[in-house]
Amino acid sequence: MTDREAASSTICARVENVSKLFGSFAALRQVSVDLLRGKCYVLIGENGAGKSTLLRVLAGLLRPTSGKVTIFGEGEPHDVRDRIGYMSHAPMLYDEFTGQENLRYFASLYPGQKCLEPADALRQVGLDPNLSRPLGQYSQGMRQRTSLARVLMPVPELLLLDEPFSNMDIESTRQMVELLAGFRHSSRTIVITTHQREHAAPIADWVLRLKGGRVAECVPGSPSL
Amino acid sequence: MNSVFWTHLVKDLRIEWRSLDAIVSMLFFAGLVVVLFSLAFDPRAAVSQGIAGGVLCVATMFASVSALNQAWSREIRHQVMDAQRMTPSSGAQLYFAKVLVNFIFVTLVQIALAPFFFVMYNLHIAGPAWVLALILPLGTWALVCNGVFFAALSIRSRNRELLLSLILFPIFIPALLGMVQATTAVLTGDNDPWLWIKMLTGYDIIFTTVSLLLFDVVFHAE
Numbered sequence: 001m002t003d004r005e006a007a008s009s010t011i012c013a014r015v016e017n018v019s020k021l022f023g024s025f026a027a028l029r030q031v032s033v034d035l036l037r038g039k040c041y042v043l044i045g046e047n048g049a050g051k052s053t054l055l056r057v058l059a060g061l062l063r064p065t066s067g068k069v070t071i072f073g074e075g076e077p078h079d080v081r082d083r084i085g086y087m088s089h090a091p092m093l094y095d096e097f098t099g100q101e102n103l104r105y106f107a108s109l110y111p112g113q114k115c116l117e118p119a120d121a122l123r124q125v126g127l128d129p130n131l132s133r134p135l136g137q138y139s140q141g142m143r144q145r146t147s148l149a150r151v152l153m154p155v156p157e158l159l160l161l162d163e164p165f166s167n168m169d170i171e172s173t174r175q176m177v178e179l180l181a182g183f184r185h186s187s188r189t190i191v192i193t194t195h196q197r198e199h200a201a202p203i204a205d206w207v208l209r210l211k212g213g214r215v216a217e218c219v220p221g222s223p224s225l
Numbered sequence: 226m227n228s229v230f231w232t233h234l235v236k237d238l239r240i241e242w243r244s245l246d247a248i249v250s251m252l253f254f255a256g257l258v259v260v261l262f263s264l265a266f267d268p269r270a271a272v273s274q275g276i277a278g279g280v281l282c283v284a285t286m287f288a289s290v291s292a293l294n295q296a297w298s299r300e301i302r303h304q305v306m307d308a309q310r311m312t313p314s315s316g317a318q319l320y321f322a323k324v325l326v327n328f329i330f331v332t333l334v335q336i337a338l339a340p341f342f343f344v345m346y347n348l349h350i351a352g353p354a355w356v357l358a359l360i361l362p363l364g365t366w367a368l369v370c371n372g373v374f375f376a377a378l379s380i381r382s383r384n385r386e387l388l389l390s391l392i393l394f395p396i397f398i399p400a401l402l403g404m405v406q407a408t409t410a411v412l413t414g415d416n417d418p419w420l421w422i423k424m425l426t427g428y429d430i431i432f433t434t435v436s437l438l439l440f441d442v443v444f445h446a447e
Contacts, residue, residue, distance in 0.1 A: 059311065060311075061307055061310060061311070061447070062447055063447065078445070081310075081311050081312070081313060082312070082313040084311065085311075086307070086308075086311050088304050088307060090303045090304040091303050092303055092304045092305055092307055092308035093303060093305060093308070094236075094240065094299060094303075094305060095299075095302070095303065096239075096240045096243050096244060096299070097236075097239075097240070101239075105232060105236050106308065106312065108228060108229065108232035109229060109232065109309065109312035109313075109314045110312060110313060110314075111227070111228060111229055111313075111314065113313070134243075150308065
């Protein structure tokens with residue numbers, strides 16, 4: 001195996017000169033970045049810097065206006081979406097169902113794929129799977145954790161988390177960081193956008209600062225977990 | 226029909242069972258249209274037999290639109306649709322389940338409305354009554370399969386509720402014509418409804434096939 005082949009085998013996602021325009025507004029401008037397997041990347045930047053857009057492009061929910069995204073060296077994100085987990089600001093769950101009902105529903109949408117049991121996924125994020133209240137009556141932090149459980153359930157290789165620590169108390173944030181650290185150790189790649197850089201610091205291998213749709217800075221982190 | 230289709234179907238039925246949002250609003254709306262028309266036209270007049278088919282179809286159409294406008298509201302509210310788009314399952318299954326669920330809701334409303342309608346308009350069916358059990362589901366399917374598709378197409382628009390009516394009504398005109406003519410033919414017994422029934426069947430097959438083929442494009446659009 002050549003050096004180049006060895007390097008590409010460790011690349012989880014490759015973003016090449018990606019730009020994304022919304023009308024005349026450029027949310028991303030010529031962004032290029034390689035995401036390595038088993039690493040955690042923290043995207044920081046002001047509102048409108050392009051963090052969420054980059055995450056949605058990686059998830060395949062947005063198509064780049066120009067440039068190319070290759071995931072797992074195989075193809076576009078849409079083709080490998082069953083191996084990607086995406087968590088947004090919104091819970092992406094039904095208010096009328098309990099946490100476990102929501103997770104059971106989403107587990108059924110991965111036919112033939114090995115998923116965690118909904119109850120186990122909920123326990124992993126520190127929630128009681130037997131909660132009988134509908135999600136609409138959960139606190140914001142509980143919804144956020146249920147949403148993370150949904151993302152973790154199909155055991156994705158690439159985890160894209162948009163503001164996962166917002167609306168969470170300190171203890172819940174600590175638990176979530178420890179959980180993500182475990183994921184990182186099992187060779188899964190994590191990309192987190194956050195305004196609270198200090199929360200993600202214990203697992204951050206790289207910190208990317210976005211400004212005006214460009215990667216302004218890419219500095220190594222000092223993960224402690 | 227595989228397990229994913231049933232998962233979507235059961236999900237929508239359970240949500241409606243808990244909230245009854247769509248059925249109650251449709252029932253109220255359709256009932257109101259029937260009452261308003263009965264006030265506008267003398268329901269005991271001889272002409273009522275001729276217009277009753279049209280009134281029933283228009284009541285169903287307006288009531289259905291109130292439900293179709295909400296067909297994707299739960300998926301939009303917390304970006305649930307993005308989570309569905311991230312799964313490997315096909316959008317066509319979600320679409321077909323949504324169509325079937327809305328078809329069931331509208332049919333339930335029609336069943337609840339029928340006795341009330343016959344009493345209000347003092348109707349006597351002159352033709353073969355069982356044919357109505359064919360015409361109404363065919364017309365309802367035409368409305369719902371297009372309505373669910375165009376509701377999905379317009380969800381990214383700011384004026385989605387207005388847009389749905391603007392797109393749906395013109396496309397539904399041939400089916401509405403077939404539904405009204407066939408229903409009137411059965412109620413009055415004057416004409417043969419089968420030509421219209423065949424047209425409705427053809428319409429349903431064409432629009433269901435096209436919608437199923439195109440839905441994945443709409444579903445995965447940005």
